[in-house]
Amino acid sequence: MACGEFSLIARYFDRVRSTRRDVETGIGDDCALLSVAEKQLLAISTDTLVSGIHFLPDISPRDLGYKALAVNLSDLAAMGADPAWLTLAITLPEVDESWLEAFSDSLFEQLDYYDMQLIGGDTTRGPLAMTLGIHGLVPAGRALKRSGARAGDWIYITGTPGDSAAGLAILQDRLDVENPQQADYLVKRHLRPKPRVLHGQALRDLASSAIDLSDGLISDLGHILKASDCGARIMLDWLPYSDAVRDNVDPEQALRWALSGGEDYELCFTVPELNRGALDVAIGNLGVPFTCIGQVGPASEGLHFFEDGKPVTVDLKGYDHFASH
């Protein structure tokens, strides 16, 4: 249902750089036709990104092409799935060829990196927005679900939460970071989050549950606890911060960003005591720190926070939740 001149947009997305063996028919028919190997499950996720809500209206097309795919890959990572195919439905206010070239170049670079193939989509005219449908594969019975956490399991996160919120604050002139390397690091963490695809795959047989940190640690961990019918104790003094946040952000703000800043696209996962020793072998060499931040408890205990071993109350009220939520 491409309209008029808009069909020309299709050629920016019609270039097939990688051809996967499991794609029998890609773009160009009524449907794509795909084969799924025996004993593999298909993992599917869909995310919409709207200008001014999920990304700043002045974002560069290269950054947008990167991030749109990254946030969807993060959902696959959280299931432990291997990326496979993408559909892209994009709504554009006008045909801006240099914008389209930069956006699609960036998108295809990422697709190539993950050996993914664009298998279909749609282009329409309207306010800038896009919906990506991402498809991955995971061995049957080995997917990381939200519902597998058990009391006694340890809670881990990859990376350093709050970096993305700090990066956005820099872009919106709400945070001043003098050191240019640190400023650049934080902005990149917001614009170019790295989906933890390899971590997810390596955790398949070790973690009892997993989720990606899109809305913020409290909200996302809350989904695991609800799906698993558990509570949790979070040790605030165990939370890891990047040097850039530690050097430039007031500790209270850093804590808020770590707990509810969102868009870090790191993984939060739970690991039974028995598997803790194997973690280092599995994900210790992937170049990203991982940190134990607490322990799963019974549902009756709810979600509680501790500092230096003592219970504390976290007041997230008045937190200026940033524009994208």
Place this chain on the structure above:
Amino acid sequence: MACGEFSLIARYFDRVRSTRRDVETGIGDDCALLSVAEKQLLAISTDTLVSGIHFLPDISPRDLGYKALAVNLSDLAAMGADPAWLTLAITLPEVDESWLEAFSDSLFEQLDYYDMQLIGGDTTRGPLAMTLGIHGLVPAGRALKRSGARAGDWIYITGTPGDSAAGLAILQDRLDVENPQQADYLVKRHLRPKPRVLHGQALRDLASSAIDLSDGLISDLGHILKASDCGARIMLDWLPYSDAVRDNVDPEQALRWALSGGEDYELCFTVPELNRGALDVAIGNLGVPFTCIGQVGPASEGLHFFEDGKPVTVDLKGYDHFASH
């Protein structure tokens, strides 16, 4: 990435009425997890519908819920695939609960009818639009592709083309139909097109190619001819019209609507001479007429039109292509 109050929308789409055996995990995790039976291929298609472009802004939510799914099912029908799963990413300007209830009721009625399951999605705030990702299954090697037509094959369509364009013209006060049954018939053909899912399945072993009529016969048949590297002769006097169109529409306008009105969501398919006899058995009892409208020729002949056996020129210029294209 649902924002704030918008998470309440989720509950309208979170009701699982049907539970398919091949859905291991539906809504509620980072991804849905699905199994694909051996020797089945997955067929995937994505369509975006934007208010004012793909549907009239004052369309009823029930009609919209129906049509959004129907146009996507039509893509599966054109591949001969069995409908299986749906993802729905919907952007809404506001939370209007009565609208949501009517829209989702209508959507779920159709999902139930086709034994489909909603497996995921996303809700965001913005101008009314939606992107559906539809997933179907087709036995390996038996999908109906656009590329299989050969010179000598006969060209068929289901139903009576042009009805949808006439129905839209009534809705936009561009066509006056006195007979209320006929007016109702045409409007329904626009608002409630019937995806020819059973026809597609029945044609798997008979048709050499197929496509659904979304943009209009000339445009859509053109896709088959291009993909198959063929030309075609269309016999204009063989084109079937509904009584409602024949009684109320000027013949020249009826022809234009039949050839390029679009949105009929009927199937156009090609059948080798050898399989013509079997067509009646395969699709003769499905309650929808099917008509031979011409024959595939070599690519060098291009696409030509005939009337009473003589070549004619069809002038589609000046045609007021309706708002949705």
